[in-house]
Amino acid sequence: xxxxxxxxxxxxxxxxxxxxxxxxxxxxxxxRDGLRGLPPHDWDICTAARPGQVRDALGAAFTVLDTGLxxxxxxxxxxxxxxxxxxxxxxxxxxxxxHPDGVxxxxxxxxxxxxxxxxxxxxxxxxxxxxxxxxxxxxxLEDGVLRCVGDADARFMEDALRIARALRFAAQAGxxxxxxxxxxxxxxxGLLGRIARERLCEELSRTLCGRYVGRVLRGFPDVLAAFxxxxxxxxxxxQHNGHHLYDVWEHTVRVVEAVPPVLAxxxxxxxxxxxxxxxxxxxARGVGHFYxxxxxxxxxxxxxxxxxxxxxxxxxxxxxxxEYHDRPLGPDxxxxxxxxxxxxxxxxxxxxxxxxxDCVGQGTHREHxxxxxxxxxxxxxxxxxxxxxxxxxxxxxxxxLKALGLRGPQxxxxxxxxxxxxxxxxxxxxxxxxxxxxxQMRDGNEDNRP
Ligand code: ATP
Ligand code: MG
Numbered sequence: 001x002x003x004x005x006x007x008x009x010x011x012x013x014x015x016x017x018x019x020x021x022x023x024x025x026x027x028x029x030x031x032r033d034g035l036r037g038l039p040p041h042d043w044d045i046c047t048a049a050r051p052g053q054v055r056d057a058l059g060a061a062f063t064v065l066d067t068g069l070x071x072x073x074x075x076x077x078x079x080x081x082x083x084x085x086x087x088x089x090x091x092x093x094x095x096x097x098x099h100p101d102g103v104x105x106x107x108x109x110x111x112x113x114x115x116x117x118x119x120x121x122x123x124x125x126x127x128x129x130x131x132x133x134x135x136x137x138x139x140x141l142e143d144g145v146l147r148c149v150g151d152a153d154a155r156f157m158e159d160a161l162r163i164a165r166a167l168r169f170a171a172q173a174g175x176x177x178x179x180x181x182x183x184x185x186x187x188x189x190g191l192l193g194r195i196a197r198e199r200l201c202e203e204l205s206r207t208l209c210g211r212y213v214g215r216v217l218r219g220f221p222d223v224l225a226a227f228x229x230x231x232x233x234x235x236x237x238x239q240h241n242g243h244h245l246y247d248v249w250e251h252t253v254r255v256v257e258a259v260p261p262v263l264a265x266x267x268x269x270x271x272x273x274x275x276x277x278x279x280x281x282x283x284a285r286g287v288g289h290f291y292x293x294x295x296x297x298x299x300x301x302x303x304x305x306x307x308x309x310x311x312x313x314x315x316x317x318x319x320x321x322x323e324y325h326d327r328p329l330g331p332d333x334x335x336x337x338x339x340x341x342x343x344x345x346x347x348x349x350x351x352x353x354x355x356x357x358d359c360v361g362q363g364t365h366r367e368h369x370x371x372x373x374x375x376x377x378x379x380x381x382x383x384x385x386x387x388x389x390x391x392x393x394x395x396x397x398x399x400x401l402k403a404l405g406l407r408g409p410q411x412x413x414x415x416x417x418x419x420x421x422x423x424x425x426x427x428x429x430x431x432x433x434x435x436x437x438x439x440q441m442r443d444g445n446e447d448n449r450p
Contacts, residue, residue: 006127009081010043013058014126017085020057022049025109025124025132027086032120035141036173045076045085046112046124050105054085071103088112094158097194110134117155117162118169118181119147146175152184160191164203164227167220171210177219189226200227201308208256208266217253217270230304231270233277240288245363248276258357264314268321268354271301298323320347325354331374336382337423340389352376387426394419395431401438410445414438 010026017024024047030040049057051074055064062076062083072087090111091100106112109124109132116122119137131138135149146169148155148162156163163185170177177185192200204227207216217224225232237248244251252273259265275296281289301322305315320343329339329351339348352372359369388394394415401411418437422429428437 005039007043007081009062009076009078010045010083011127012061012078013045013076013083013085014128016061017045017047017049017054017057018126018128020049020053022047022053022057023109023126023129024049025126025129027112027124028116028121031123031125031131032137032141034125035123035138043081043083045083046088046109047085048088048107048109049085050087054087058085072105089115091115091158097157097160097191098196100158114149116149117159117165119149120169120175122149140178144173144175145178146170146181147178148181148184152181153188156184156188156191160188161195161199161203163189163192163223164195164200164207167216167223168203168207168210170219171207171213171216173210174212174215182220185220185223189223192223192226195227197307197309201310204228204308205263208270209261209263211261213266214253214257217256218250221249227308228304230274230300234274237277237280238288239276239290240282240286242287243362246361248273251361254361254363255354255357258360259353262350264317264321265350265353267301267305267310267314267318268325268350269357271304271318272297272322272325272354272358274300274304294323294326317347317350321350321354324351325358329355329375330371331378333378333382333387333426334424336375336379337387337389337426340382341419341423345383348379352379385426388419388422388429391415391419393429394422394434395429396434396438400431400435404435404438404442406438406442410442414441417441 014024014026024045026034026043027046028044030043033040047054051066051069051072054074054076058064058076062078065075065077067073067075067084072089074085076083076085088106088109088111089103090106092102092104094100113122113124113132113134119135119140121137122135123137124132140147146166166177166181166185169175207213210216221231221235225235234248234252239248246254252270255269255272256266259269273293275293275298276290278296279290279293281291283289298319302315302319305318324343329335336348339351343351352375356369356372359372386393396415396418398411398415401414406414418434421437428434
């Protein structure tokens, strides 16, 4: 296979299974990615051998773990390489729309490939036997087409997670989703409600970080809304405002495309304006306004992220970016230091990126973008000059204040007061100067005592 850097342990396992008399192939994602000349990120092997036979055949060279015996899967480990080795199988009926009721081992690789979701994922390859491609996966891969194996509606009814996987593969690899498959995704999208939120979270995350995410957001908003209902009000929502060239959803898609492929940033871009429809008002001149929309967006974002079981850190980061996205962050060093104090360096950097993308997505206001670049330069300067924006950077600490006779809560209060002072006047962050200020504060307090 062209451009297929097969790691030595995978080659060895295939050889050992064949030597023991069992057909064995690489299968699924690693074949798909290998044919595209991309490094696969996991190695799946399918074989005619039953799990016990796999253990016997590979035991001499691999540590063999019983990962999913019930489904015929064991993991063979050698060094850093983990190989998932699965016996050829066909799935039984799917009564819950996600898991087969039972699996049946089968003798032929073609029967195993028939249970797989998309033609590009339904190919097997081995050095000894070459490519097995009963559904035209290679052709679809060359054409950049994602197509279900068999009847698309039936395949999505068996397992609706495949609908979210289709979005993800389209966003990652730029596949065009074949018409019948796309139509079935829309028809069956209601079944996504049966799928574990954690799985949808995973697929949505990978979709958002995909290079071709814009196409998916534009082409399948209805499918996304089946598991992200908070997005729906944005679709086609006109802004009636000269600052915006696009409706809320098209603007959102542009912002998602314009931020780096980092999950928290992509989520923040996706959700930053989701509160706009709910906050819309039109003034007497027919101009649309969205007063207070960041707050509403933040509440909706929190709801969506909690519903999809995003981890706490991601949720907190995204909600904060959404909440702050519309607050001024102009080229004003004191404001930058206050933001750095409140949010931290990384979130301020992300906020700037989001604000730039927001401007780009509005399609107007070049001068505003220029101002954000100026702010960026100033941020680099504030950080390079080590302006103080945390207690840790303050030129005095609690011990220094205790030495002045301050006690208990006075110590913390005075430290915070000094920090507030240097956020405005960074040049004053010098020990003698701050001690003098602290003495004044102490004496002022004493004077005020009854
Ligand atoms: P990646 O590893 O890049 O996420 P992948 O295609 O390898 O992509 P996996 O989840 O690792 O995806 O699954 C490996 C293979 O198993 C797939 O290529 C596909 O053939 C099959 N497969 C996985 N999930 C399903 C599913 N829900 N329905 C049918 N086949 C599936
Ligand atoms: Mg894989």
